Amino acid sequence: GIVGAAFVDALARGGNALAARAGRPLKLAAVSARTRDKGRKLAPDAKWYDDAVALARAPDVDVFVELIGGAEGVARACVEAALESGKHVVTANKALLAAHGPSLAVTAEARGVALAYEAAVAGGIPIVKTLRESLAGGSPKRVFGVLNGTCNYILSKMETEGLDFADCLADAQRLGYAEADPSFDVGGHDTAHKLAILASIAFGTLVDAEGVHVEGIERITRADIRAADELGYRIKLLGVAAMTPDGLEQRVHPTMTPKSSPIAQAMGVLNAVTIDSEPIGEVTLTGPGAGGPATAASVVSDVVDLARGRFAPTFGAPVASLRAPDRAPIQRHEGGYYVRLAVSDRPGAMAAIATRMAERNISLESIMQRGRAAAGGVVPVVLITHATSEAAIRGALDRVVEDGYLEGRPQVIRIERE
Amino acid sequence: GIVGAAFVDALARGGNALAARAGRPLKLAAVSARTRDKGRKLAPDAKWYDDAVALARAPDVDVFVELIGGAEGVARACVEAALESGKHVVTANKALLAAHGPSLAVTAEARGVALAYEAAVAGGIPIVKTLRESLAGGSPKRVFGVLNGTCNYILSKMETEGLDFADCLADAQRLGYAEADPSFDVGGHDTAHKLAILASIAFGTLVDAEGVHVEGIERITRADIRAADELGYRIKLLGVAAMTPDGLEQRVHPTMTPKSSPIAQAMGVLNAVTIDSEPIGEVTLTGPGAGGPATAASVVSDVVDLARGRFAPTFGAPVASLRAPDRAPIQRHEGGYYVRLAVSDRPGAMAAIATRMAERNISLESIMQRGRAAAGGVVPVVLITHATSEAAIRGALDRVVEDGYLEGRPQVIRIERE
Numbered sequence: 046g047i048v049g050a051a052f053v054d055a056l057a058r059g060g061n062a063l064a065a066r067a068g069r070p071l072k073l074a075a076v077s078a079r080t081r082d083k084g085r086k087l088a089p090d091a092k093w094y095d096d097a098v099a100l101a102r103a104p105d106v107d108v109f110v111e112l113i114g115g116a117e118g119v120a121r122a123c124v125e126a127a128l129e130s131g132k133h134v135v136t137a138n139k140a141l142l143a144a145h146g147p148s149l150a151v152t153a154e155a156r157g158v159a160l161a162y163e164a165a166v167a168g169g170i171p172i173v174k175t176l177r178e179s180l181a182g183g184s185p186k187r188v189f190g191v192l193n194g195t196c197n198y199i200l201s202k203m204e205t206e207g208l209d210f211a212d213c214l215a216d217a218q219r220l221g222y223a224e225a226d227p228s229f230d231v232g233g234h235d236t237a238h239k240l241a242i243l244a245s246i247a248f249g250t251l252v253d254a255e256g257v258h259v260e261g262i263e264r265i266t267r268a269d270i271r272a273a274d275e276l277g278y279r280i281k282l283l284g285v286a287a288m289t290p291d292g293l294e295q296r297v298h299p300t301m302t303p304k305s306s307p308i309a310q311a312m313g314v315l316n317a318v319t320i321d322s323e324p325i326g327e328v329t330l331t332g333p334g335a336g337g338p339a340t341a342a343s344v345v346s347d348v349v350d351l352a353r354g355r356f357a358p359t360f361g362a363p364v365a366s367l368r369a370p371d372r373a374p375i376q377r378h379e380g381g382y383y384v385r386l387a388v389s390d391r392p393g394a395m396a397a398i399a400t401r402m403a404e405r406n407i408s409l410e411s412i413m414q415r416g417r418a419a420a421g422g423v424v425p426v427v428l429i430t431h432a433t434s435e436a437a438i439r440g441a442l443d444r445v446v447e448d449g450y451l452e453g454r455p456q457v458i459r460i461e462r463e
Numbered sequence: 464g465i466v467g468a469a470f471v472d473a474l475a476r477g478g479n480a481l482a483a484r485a486g487r488p489l490k491l492a493a494v495s496a497r498t499r500d501k502g503r504k505l506a507p508d509a510k511w512y513d514d515a516v517a518l519a520r521a522p523d524v525d526v527f528v529e530l531i532g533g534a535e536g537v538a539r540a541c542v543e544a545a546l547e548s549g550k551h552v553v554t555a556n557k558a559l560l561a562a563h564g565p566s567l568a569v570t571a572e573a574r575g576v577a578l579a580y581e582a583a584v585a586g587g588i589p590i591v592k593t594l595r596e597s598l599a600g601g602s603p604k605r606v607f608g609v610l611n612g613t614c615n616y617i618l619s620k621m622e623t624e625g626l627d628f629a630d631c632l633a634d635a636q637r638l639g640y641a642e643a644d645p646s647f648d649v650g651g652h653d654t655a656h657k658l659a660i661l662a663s664i665a666f667g668t669l670v671d672a673e674g675v676h677v678e679g680i681e682r683i684t685r686a687d688i689r690a691a692d693e694l695g696y697r698i699k700l701l702g703v704a705a706m707t708p709d710g711l712e713q714r715v716h717p718t719m720t721p722k723s724s725p726i727a728q729a730m731g732v733l734n735a736v737t738i739d740s741e742p743i744g745e746v747t748l749t750g751p752g753a754g755g756p757a758t759a760a761s762v763v764s765d766v767v768d769l770a771r772g773r774f775a776p777t778f779g780a781p782v783a784s785l786r787a788p789d790r791a792p793i794q795r796h797e798g799g800y801y802v803r804l805a806v807s808d809r810p811g812a813m814a815a816i817a818t819r820m821a822e823r824n825i826s827l828e829s830i831m832q833r834g835r836a837a838a839g840g841v842v843p844v845v846l847i848t849h850a851t852s853e854a855a856i857r858g859a860l861d862r863v864v865e866d867g868y869l870e871g872r873p874q875v876i877r878i879e880r881e
Binding site: 051055063067170174181307310312324338341343344345346348349358363 | 486601602667745771
């Protein structure tokens with residue numbers, strides 16, 4: 046595919062500078078691809094294999110690079126075969142890591158080889174190695190970031206051009222930033238895979254992609270984008286992983302981020318990830334989260350590490366030391382909330398809302414009500430709460446709905462502060 | 464010192480998680496410090512050495528950590544002794560690296576040991592390893608960043624509080640962000656050391672700290688900060704290294720950075736570094752550039768790498784492959800310029816300025832003249848040029864000065880675009 050072609054190209058262009066960094070020339074020994082013609086054209090000097098698994102077992106290969114994709118099928122079979130035959134593996138396959146990372150890590154460790162995957166998370170941003178090695182001197186408390194360029198492009202465009210979600214999605218599809226079926230991206234599932242991998246490295250836990258609470262960006266409206274702007278926030282689809290007293294919190298959802306935060310500054314298809322660790326504080330990496338050439342460069346960097354004999358346990362610590370995380374239930378999440386309500390313009394509505402909040406000890410940081418509706422109409426009201434729990438805010442809003450003052454469902458967006 | 468104490472503390476607190484990352488317990492075997500009492504108190508279980516050089520030669524030590532500082536004296540003697548006796552060295556000493564990096568790298572390579580120095584540049588931000596290893600799959604074109612927290616604090620405060628340089632410097636001194644003699648920081652020399660190290664890694668050249676063109680922030684005024692804000696820029700002390708057709712350009716100076724850039728977003732004592740490489744594009748790291756605990760965490764990360772047997776050539780490529788860079792003269796620098804002039808309020812002044820610019824083929828992106836002065840007074844005029852050369856703009860301004868329409872010297876600030 047695109048990353049594969051870019052990888053072959055990057056190796057060919059690397060020249061002396063790349064060889065100096067790697068300590069030796071990097072040679073593409075053999076190649077396999079879906080169609081023989083394409084593969085041969087791509088790398089005419091490399092040995093051709095019809096069967097990728099056979100290539101993974103080939104005796105004259107030091108490092109096997111998997112750029113096929115998918116959690117099962119050929120990709121999984123190849124990677125397993127390569128590790129079992131004692132080869133280092135470099136992959137960009139986040140789905141594979143999210144689904145089978147720990148078992149693959151067991152094989153890699155047993156054979157004394159590396160399973161490297163810098164390109165699997167945030168494309169050209171070296172977040173995996175940074176978390177796994179560069180910040181090994183600190184203790185991560187929270188990892189959060191913009192990990193999906195499709196969603197970030199859509200949200201950025203909604204803000205800068207004042208358009209609806211549907212229009213921006215269509216635009217992203219036209220530009221090739223979104224798939225024909227965009228649900229994996231806009232529904233937050235791609236971000237969840239990446240987040241689960243980062244959480245494993247950060248907290249020494251087994252990858253738990255199924256434990257991620259996931260909400261997509263489909264319900265974000267222009268009204269939310271505008272209100273966020275007025276309140277000093279920007280809406281991003283964030284993946285957030287934090288170790289809490291209730292266990293590992295992993296969540297993906299549209300989030301109010303303070304405009305001044307580095308995460309909020311990443312616009313368009315850029316990605317950005319913040320690692321908040323003791324005693325370092327917040328370190329943020331911003332850059333291209335996708336694209337063939339940038340992703341391929343991350344693959345090359347992994348290969349250079351292996352050429353130099355540098356490698357780390359797959360998830361930073363020996364796989365035997367990783368424990369299955371307790372899952373912190375989302376109801377126990379604590380933080381501030383943005384709530385947008387369509388309130389019937391009747392006496393007592395605001396009093397009822399305020400009362401329901403007070404019953405759950407929710408204090409409000411700001412209330413924004415713009416003008417009055419026509420008689421019998423609805424008024425848009427935006428609330429920002431101080432820190433409270435998910436259970437409290439959801440409970441309070443259920444009561445507000447029962448009170449009968451609202452049109453439609455409340456819009457609730459969590460706030461993530463620096 | 465502070466970093467030393469924080470390092471001892473970090474090792475002690477690391478516990479099982481640190482041991483898992485390192486693959487073994489990390490033990491403080493021995494210690495030396497300026498005063499015996501302080502050193503003994505800090506690490507009562509470690510063996511005490513009065514003589515740091517003797518410690519550097521001790522046979523039962525695997526990794527020697529130098530947190531003394533200074534390009535000469537004990538620090539240099541220790542590091543040389545440790546490397547010569549076949550020990551890995553971890554240091555936070557930018558001055559030593561800037562002055563003697565290549566010769567120390569020769570010794571390290573000859574003995575097959577590492578000279579690691581993540582903490583020497585940008586404290587808690589892992590920029591050294593990112594540039595040396597994580598982005599090894601790309602070819603750097605330009606590295607630039609905010610590398611000095613003192614200057615960034617002062618410039619941030621000038622902007623947010625509308626104060627003068629002198630007031631903000633005094634404030635920084637009160638808070639311990641600036642030294643009693645601040646000239647090394649505010650004059651740009653600290654940034655130059657760090658930049659020279661990063662340039663060596665980025666471009667495969669020998670560290671050339673003396674080849675850095677250095678200007679400090681002492682002449683930045685409130686008027687510049689205000690004009691920058693109005694024009695969509697923020698003034699930062701940047702270090703910029705780029706490979707150009709004329710050779711290696713290394714420069715440290717106050718710089719107009721677009722407000723929307725990640726670099727411009729780093730406020731207060733934060734540091735931020737952008738690496739612009741082919742084919743990755745721009746990757747930016749933002750975080751704490753100083754502080755004992757954050758810096759010590761970078762030292763620990765280096766030690767973890769060594770415990771795992773991970774190391775790279777000192778400057779990314781074998782020292783024999785590093786070449787002395789050709790120095791691109793600052794007069795050949797090309798870019799946009801901000802120029803602030805105090806113009807006599809006489810007929811023909813603006814025409815004369817415009818003519819001098821036109822003579823050198825300098826085209827103007829914007830001209831800002833606010834109101835008129837009292838009779839016989841001066842009018843502040845701010846110009847933003849399109850890309851031109853340093854020689855052209857300096858030449859044109861010399862002629863403007865000769866024309867006699869200006870009060871005082873023109874203020875010239877280079878613009879760095881994304």
